[in-house]
Amino acid sequence: MRAVVQRVSQAFVEVEGEVVGRIGLGLLVLLGVHRQDTPMDAEYLARKVGRLRVFEDGAGRMNLDLKEVGGEVLVVSQFTLYADTRKGHRPSFLEAAPFDLGRRLYEVFIDHLVGQGHPVETGVYGAQMRVHLVNEGPVTLILDSRDRLRP
Numbered sequence: 001m002r003a004v005v006q007r008v009s010q011a012f013v014e015v016e017g018e019v020v021g022r023i024g025l026g027l028l029v030l031l032g033v034h035r036q037d038t039p040m041d042a043e044y045l046a047r048k049v050g051r052l053r054v055f056e057d058g059a060g061r062m063n064l065d066l067k068e069v070g071g072e073v074l075v076v077s078q079f080t081l082y083a084d085t086r087k088g089h090r091p092s093f094l095e096a097a098p099f100d101l102g103r104r105l106y107e108v109f110i111d112h113l114v115g116q117g118h119p120v121e122t123g124v125y126g127a128q129m130r131v132h133l134v135n136e137g138p139v140t141l142i143l144d145s146r147d148r149l150r151p
Helices: 039-051 099-115 145-149
Strands: 002-015 018-023 026-032 062-064 072-077 120-122 129-144
Touching: 002 039, 002 072, 018 072, 018 120, 026 039, 026 129, 039 099, 039 129, 039 145, 072 099, 099 120, 129 145
Parallel strands: 026 072, 072 120
Antiparallel strands: 002 018, 002 026, 002 129
């Protein structure tokens, strides 16, 4: 499971011109699910996102997490995070999870964030979406659940 995490002062996502999720200060998470991912990947990544210390303290250092700043999370599915562009010019998405598995693990990820006590908004899984954000910093991190297997 792969996530692009952006620290935002505000973000919202639209589907067919309608806002379906909106947050103020917090994290925008673009979430991709790999075809071999399991609920353990979703739990690991949600725990990592929920505990990221990427908000500034009084000294201007990234030292505070979501709870300490009263932040929210906006989770948007993005299967294109598993695009393979090594051959040619048209991306291949063979490594991305099939629709049903992707949706299930996306929901598991969200459930784990909510279980940690974070306010969570979402996009619509599988929909064509427009994501609007104000990236603060800018701070953008790429997290991958497979990193937990590396020494």
